[in-house]
Amino acid sequence: MSHEEAELRKFVCLSTLLLLLLAALPAMAESAKCNAIPWGEPLTAVEQIQYSHTADGIRYYKVTKVEACGISKIEDTRVTYGFRENRLYTTIVEIDKAKDVQKVVSLLVDEYGLPDTKKDSGWDVYRWENDKLKIKLKSQYTTDRIKIGMYYKPLMPK
Template identity: 60%
Template sequence: MPAVKPLNPRSPVLKRLLVVALMLAWAVTAQAATEDCKAIPWGAPISAVESITYSHSVAGVKYYTVTKTEPCGVFKIQGANVTYGFLDGKLYTVLVEIAKAQDVKQVVATLMDSYGLPDHKKSDGWDEYRWETDELKIKLKSQFATDRIKIGMYYKPLIPKE
């Protein structure tokens, strides 16, 4: 029987296999977390949300922090700052900012699990990933130099017509 060579820990093939394995493990964990998710439904009236604190307004959208909702999916990441935006009193957007993300790939994998493969481009030092479904537009921006991630999710039925 021939001798088996140990795997080189610097091997690009091994690194790719580890990334794929981690992404799959994260996706399975994320799927289980979203099944029990009690997030605020898109389009829900602001009156249906408990423990809400006004933050600011931009272009007719009123932004709030909500302290009594159970975070799930990408919102559950430690250090995530979540802001909810209401347009005409209905949930229109959710903005998530992560100051020091441990792994951008995990966040992207979580979104891919729910929304499929994104469009990707680089712009001004940021990687941009975009998804679109019948109901949502999602944009994730990550900056490698600072480990920052910004995610914007927008409910398409409430997007103002131009």
């Protein structure tokens, strides 16, 4: 693919993303009503999870039931929660064979603004950061896979 074709493709993707964002605003307002688990919530307050593994001091639990809201309304998702110091530190969302990457990204753009973007080893990488959260979304065009990691900054290792 030539440089011009790559730039044109990037322009078309960004234009499509912005159009989808405008078209999806009413649906996103509805999805904001989801009862998400608050960041820093103690492990004992979370239901319907199953221990998976521990890595780097973080205990990971698979969610056994996902409420259909936000990204889960758009795509079939696998959700894993990570607890540090027995408090919710990270949420990992994985989507195989994503139907529409732009819709998933547009939900995050609506909530957190425009991301920093780059390409890394065949993945498109989007990053957002605010006072409380670091978010990284990786999408792979060739396999239609999406991985989203959200990290609660007050519990990050110093």
